[in-house]
Amino acid sequence: MTTALLEARDLSIHKGLRQLLKDVTLCIEPGDLWQLAGGNGIGKTSLLRSFARLASIEVYGDLSRCDDVLYIGHSAALKGAMTPRQNLKYHPSGLCTPTDTEIDEALAAVGLAGYENALTARLSAGQKRRVALARLFLPSGRLWLLDEPFTALDVAGVAVLEQRFQAHAQAGGAVVFTSHQSAELGGLLSVLDLEQFRGD
């Protein structure tokens, strides 16, 4: 019985006839912060999606993980026609059933206090990103899989997010994220360079 939140052994990811990544072996324990690094097109997003079990057809190898996963992809699953509050309350991942106060607190934490009932379509790109990331401030999963969480965020936003990552890790969760820039996460961060797993 392991306590690992995610264990991948000899994972290989294909795209059609091309092998993107091979022999990916990784164990994610509670308290880990992992950054998936590597150049464009190496397969960061594909690996993250395979961890989320969203790309199961072309993934070979062993993958076991806990059920309690939160995934935020490139597109944030926000509907412009709904308010941020509704977007969080009726989120299709249904990971939690947050109360209205919890939602308001989460929105305040990402600096969106006062925008709870605005139409999401009217928000700026950065604000939309914050709405998506507000899910991290709700009771929401032990293993976080985040695709480029820092894009479209200003310096203050990045700092808030980094603090949140650390708090989550200390509380026994784990974060895996892809990013081009290096994050300020102190000694907790481990970087996984995908170059070593490049497929044939």
Next chain:
Amino acid sequence: MTEARDIDILHYCRSQTVRHLILILRSPSEMINPLVFFLLVIVLFPLGLGPDPKQLSILAPGILWVVALLSNLMICMRLFVDDLEDGSLEQLAMARVPLSVAVLPQLTASWLASGLLLSLVSPLFGLMLGLPLDVAPVLVASLLMGTAIMLLLGAVGAALTVGVQRGGILLALLILPLYVPVLIAGTRSLNEALHGGDPTVALALLGAGVTGGLLLAPLAIAAGVRVSLQL
């Protein structure tokens, strides 16, 4: 507060149905357009066939059902497109309920906004085509069940084609052949009712179709959504 709470499937389905109903109500044109399409095509038939009410009433069951089928196809073409684009579909797949259950709220909401509405309005269209009012119950009942089956089947096709360029035409090719039994049973029920026969056999078959569709189609829809998320 890192642990996610356990979720209750029923609660999840209710909240997702509300989500989709909100979205539909925010853009009512998506709900109205298929109805207007239905009306428009109904108007085209007398213009093409001639205004003779006797002839129209003979053809009315077929016309009504073919048009219902086409407007259903229009709805299916839009079914998962936005959700794939904005990432809602992958979040749906991340939900900790089986995906085959998670897709049902959207279908329910879509059916409420399209099939139910169309069925309830259909007697009006029937009148325009010279159908007597006493077959209205059969018309409504058959359309209620028929639109549900067609939506379930269409959703399978939609799930398989959302990720594809020009998926619309492809969708029509994939699912129109599957609609054939629904069309046959639906028109049969109406014709029986019109000619003093017994429409219950056809209606019972439609009912069986709804049950079978509800049991099997969600599995295929879920598998199809997973395929489309792969891209």
Next chain:
Amino acid sequence: MYFDSVADALAMGGHGAFVWGAYGITFLIIFFVLLRPVMSTRRLNAGIREEALRKRSAKGAQGNAS
């Protein structure tokens, strides 16, 4: 043979064009469906052989140079 003469067999009681035509179309379709994989396999094989040959000669040239 069931028919008395070749002319009878071709005529098929007046339906000759239809009956023979049906067989003709069928064989045409079968011919094309048979031909397609055979031809494309042949083309693919030629490509593979060519590449193998190229690789071998490249390797040989390398070996000579060193």
Next chain:
Amino acid sequence: MWRIIHQFGSPPWVYRFCDRVIPWLFPITVLALLAGSVWGLLFAPTDYKQGDSYRIIYIHVPAAVVALAGYYVMALAGLVSLVWRIKLADTAMRAAAPIGAAYTAIALITGAIWGKLTWGAWWVWDARITSMLILFFLYAGVIALFEAYENKTVAARACAILSLVGTVNIPIIYKSVDWWYSLHQPASIKFTESSAIDASMLYPLLGMIITFYALFALLMMLYLKRSLTEDYARSAWLHKRLTA
């Protein structure tokens, strides 16, 4: 038992198997096709009701029978590919679709010609012809779906799902079309009144049905070999076989 199943999933083994069987099956099938046609066209007796036009039966019925069976072959391959993720099953499924569509086309065209002779019209909404047309659309759907996806692994998965959905629906479609036809049936000759078909007519028919099955198997092997050549163009075993 498991070893046999495993062998069927092994591309080099299947490739070798095809290579070994095709040289036999190809000439036998072609000869049987020619012999069966000659038998049906020239040696079988004339039908007293339909005259010589009935001779189309020797291609029409076998094509129709195998076309339907072909869909089940395709769906079975799809099921295997879905459950066990055997790549070869994808290939088999992809091979079956165009062959089945070709058989359906043969059945439809010969049916139309026959219809012109018996009913005087090229197209009649007979239950069987209508079902055959729908079957053709089902095949066309699978082919179109496969072509629409760029990534062929994903395409195969999508087609497997679609063909399974089709399999569940085919009996329903056939039954409902029969039902529809029984209501509107015009007073005309039924397609095959095979209540008491004479042996001299039946044997060539059975022979042609078997031959069409054999042709299906042959075509499957040819398409399988082709797809294997395409997919494994870079693998060592194929190079060895081709350059030996």
